[in-house]
Amino acid sequence: MESWKVLEGGLDNVSGFSSYGIHCGIKEGKNDLAAILCDMPAVAAGVFTQNRVSAAPVVVTREHLLKERKLQLVVANSGVANACTGERGIEDARVMADLAARYFKVDHRLVAVASTGVIGEFLPLPKIEKGIEELSRLLPAQKSSREATKAIMTTDTFPKERALSFSWEGKTVHLGGIAKGSGMIRPNLATMLSFIVTDLGIDALALDGVLKEAVNQSFNRVTVDGDTSTNDMVLILANGKSGVEAREKDPVFSLFREALFWLTQELARDLARDGEGATKFVEVIVRGARTEEEARRGAFTVAESPLVKTALFGEDPNWGRIMAALGRSGIEITPPKVSLQINGVTLVEGGMKAKGVGREEAREAMRKKELKIIVDLGIGKGEFAVWTCDLSLDYVRINSHYS
Numbered sequence: 155m156e157s158w159k160v161l162e163g164g165l166d167n168v169s170g171f172s173s174y175g176i177h178c179g180i181k182e183g184k185n186d187l188a189a190i191l192c193d194m195p196a197v198a199a200g201v202f203t204q205n206r207v208s209a210a211p212v213v214v215t216r217e218h219l220l221k222e223r224k225l226q227l228v229v230a231n232s233g234v235a236n237a238c239t240g241e242r243g244i245e246d247a248r249v250m251a252d253l254a255a256r257y258f259k260v261d262h263r264l265v266a267v268a269s270t271g272v273i274g275e276f277l278p279l280p281k282i283e284k285g286i287e288e289l290s291r292l293l294p295a296q297k298s299s300r301e302a303t304k305a306i307m308t309t310d311t312f313p314k315e316r317a318l319s320f321s322w323e324g325k326t327v328h329l330g331g332i333a334k335g336s337g338m339i340r341p342n343l344a345t346m347l348s349f350i351v352t353d354l355g356i357d358a359l360a361l362d363g364v365l366k367e368a369v370n371q372s373f374n375r376v377t378v379d380g381d382t383s384t385n386d387m388v389l390i391l392a393n394g395k396s397g398v399e400a401r402e403k404d405p406v407f408s409l410f411r412e413a414l415f416w417l418t419q420e421l422a423r424d425l426a427r428d429g430e431g432a433t434k435f436v437e438v439i440v441r442g443a444r445t446e447e448e449a450r451r452g453a454f455t456v457a458e459s460p461l462v463k464t465a466l467f468g469e470d471p472n473w474g475r476i477m478a479a480l481g482r483s484g485i486e487i488t489p490p491k492v493s494l495q496i497n498g499v500t501l502v503e504g505g506m507k508a509k510g511v512g513r514e515e516a517r518e519a520m521r522k523k524e525l526k527i528i529v530d531l532g533i534g535k536g537e538f539a540v541w542t543c544d545l546s547l548d549y550v551r552i553n554s555h556y557s
Contacts (some may be wrong), residue, residue: 157320157321157409158318158319158320158355158416159318159319159320160316160317160318161197161317161318161319162317163299163300163315163317163318163330164299164300164315164316164330164332165190165299165302165315165317165330165332165349165351166297166298166317166330166332167317167319167328167330168194168269168317168328168329168330168351168353169353169395169396170192170193170194170196170353170393170394170395171190171191171192171193171330171351171353171391171393172190172191172193172214172293172294172297173188173189173190173191173293173297173298173299173301173302173332174188174189174289174292174293174296174298174301174303175187175188175296175298175299175301175303175304175305175306176285176288176289176304176305177188178231178281178282178284178285178288178291179278179281179284179285180231180232180233180234180271180278180282181232181233184304184307185232185233185301185304185305185307186232186233186285186305187229187230187231187232187282187285187286187289187305188228188229188230188231188289188301188302188303188305188306189227189229189230189254189258189286189289189290189293189302190227190228190302190349190351190391191226191227191258191293191294192213192225192226192227192351192391192393193224193294193440194226194301194392194393195222195224195225195226196221196224196225196226196262196351196358196391196392196393196394197223197224197356197358197360197361197391197392197393197394198222198224198266198358198389198390198391198392199219199223199361199362199365199389199390200215200216200219200266200365200387200388200389200390201365201366201385201387201388202215202216202386202388203386203387205458207237207238208236208237208409209236209237209238209243209269209273209385210236210237210239210243210244210246210247210517211247211250211267211268211269211385211387212268212385212386212387213238213244213262214244214247214248214251214508215266215267215268215273215387215389215536216271216514218262218263218264218265218266219389220224221263221340221348222263222264224264224358224467225264225266225389225391226260226261226264226265226524227255227258227260227264227265227266228265228266228267228268228271228349228389228391229250229251229254229265229267229268229289229444230267230269230305230306230349231250231266231268231269231270231271231277231282231285231305232270232271232305232306232307232308232349232353233270233271233335234269234271234272234275234276234277234278235269235270235271235272235273235274235275235310235385236269236275236276236385237269237273237274237385238273238274239274239275239276241403242276243276243277246277247267247277247280250267250279250282250286251265251266251267252265253279253283253286254267254278254286257286257289257290258286258290258293263343264474266387266389268306268347268349268385268387268389269346269385269442270306270308270334270385270527271308273423280460282537290451292394293376293467296347299315299330299332300313300315302332303315303332303334306332306334306481307334309430310334310335310428311426312424312443313332314332314333314334314335314421314424314425315331315332315333316328316330316331316417316420316427317330317417317418318413318416320409320410320413321408322398322409323398324462324500325396325397325398325434326396327352327353327354327396327398327406327410327413328352328353328396329350329351329352329354329410329413329414329417329476330350330351330352330514331348331349331350331351331417331418331421332348332349332387332421333346333347333348333349333421333422333424333425334346334347335347335425335428335498336349337375345386346373346376346386346434347386347387347388347426348373348389348418348421349388349389349390349391350365350388350389350390350391350414350417350418350541351390351391351392351393352390352391352392352393352402352410352414352504353392353393353394353395353396354391354392354394354396354398354399354401354410355392355394355396355397355399355400356394356399356401356407356410356534357401360400360401360402360407361390361392363402364407364410364411364414365388365390365414366416367411367415368415368417368418369418371415371418371419372415372418372419372421372422373388373418373421373422373425375422375538375539375540375541376422376423376425376426376447376540376542377426377454377457377458377540377541377542388418390414399422401542402505403514405472408430422541423435423541425541426512426522426541426543427528427543432522432524432543432544432546433467433523433543433544433546434466434467434521434522434543434544435524435525435526435538435541435543436457436524436525436526436527436541436543436544437524437525437526437527437541437542438453438456438457438529438540438541438542439453439526439527439528439529439537439538439539440452440453440456440480440529440531440536440537440538441528441530441531441536441537442491442529442530442531442532442533442534442535442536442537443485443486443531443533443534443536443537444485444486444533444534444536445534446536446537446538447536448485448486448534448536449485449531449536449538450485450538450539450540451483451484451485452480452485452487452519452529452531452538453529453538453540455480455482455483455541456477456479456480456483456529456540457540457541457542458479458542459475459476459479460545461475462475462476462479462480463542463543463544463545463551464544464545465550466520466525466544466545467544467545467546469517469521470517470520471496471501471513471516471517472521473494473496473501473502473507475530476494477489477492477494477502477505478525480492480500480531481554485531486531486533487531487533488505488531488532489505489554490504490505491504491505491531491532491533492504492505492529492530492531492532493508493529493530493532494527494528494529494530495522495527495528496516496519496520496526496527496528497519497522497526498519498526499511499515499516499518499519503518528557
């Protein structure tokens with residue numbers, strides 16, 4: 155971190171990129187259409203939802219990316235997911251890409267499209283076309299990463315953007331990213347979109363590999379409710395404008411890798427902080443497992459347990475729910491070796507209630523807005539961390555009226 159400089163804002167920091175978001179009429183009175191433009195074709199990579207019910211824009215963008223390994227324009231709408239819309243949905247996503255290509259005067263194969271919102275609705279293409287036309291007049295002269303970020307939000311309560319830079323041999327490399335996501339959040343990927351840009355020079359194969367690594371260390375560690383969406387994608391574009399070229403065995407590549415990890419992890423934590431109805435950000439760490447995979451399974455089981463999550467909301471130090479979740483996770487566990495603490499307060503030792511810890515001390519630890527739950531299984535070296543949130547009354551309210 156010493157070699158990086160954290161910057162205010164998001165995409166606006168990266169040379170050669172411009173972005174903006176507007177209201178085109180899909181939602182009432184809120185930004186609902188965004189565009190991210192590069193002034194030249196950029197090397198690109200993407201990671202997409204693992205849900206077998208994949209939305210039309212996921213299908214179309216994956217096709218474009220696999221053919222070209224480059225992108226120049228990303229257009230994303232919120233309010234309508236264009237998922238479960240059959241052949242018409244695929245055609246509408248292609249039309250959306252073609253419209254963007256025409257108005258921005260770029261090759262349609264270099265256009266990525268993304269959508270988020272209600273499943274089962276068709277895209278309002280006349281509104282989207284009007285919005286694309288307006289964005290093409292604004293960009294690149296008028297740009298705002300914040301407005302673009304607001305345009306991809308659905309039930310999010312705050313925009314999520316991050317940026318940083320680092321120096322290499324007298325030149326400066328910038329990275330910027332935005333994300334959205336609040337509910338239906340669970341790997342592999344979730345109801346989330348994230349768009350990352352950098353002015354580093356890098357080849358497509360290396361970029362693809364490092365993006366997958368970063369996603370596994372960040373977005374694939376977030377769970378809000380255990381559901382995986384139909385529309386998720388993470389895209390990264392690299393235009394080389396910094397003049398710094400990175401190859402996989404170069405020291406600068408390692409520096410970029412660390413910077414990308416930081417960027418994606420910060421965005422991922424923001425997703426957990428902004429879980430639908432969330433009042434607490436929670437990190438669940440399981441260590442001392444036989445393997446990292448068993449630690450991962452244990453951590454996700456705890457993080458996704460409705461009983462654990464409601465106890466967190468109620469600030470109830472009911473550690474028995476955590477023990478029960480671990481016990482049903484399917485991993486190897488020896489109860490007499492288990493210890494558990496929340497925000498530094500030890501609640502379990504030797505698989506039993508810790509001696510000398512009063513209920514009020516435990517409750518005080520639960521009142522914090524950010525909670526760290528550490529479970530040590532005591533049987534190995536496997537460790538994994540998951541980021542989540544509590545389950546509140548507002549989560550039920552939001553999702554019972556979503557459509």
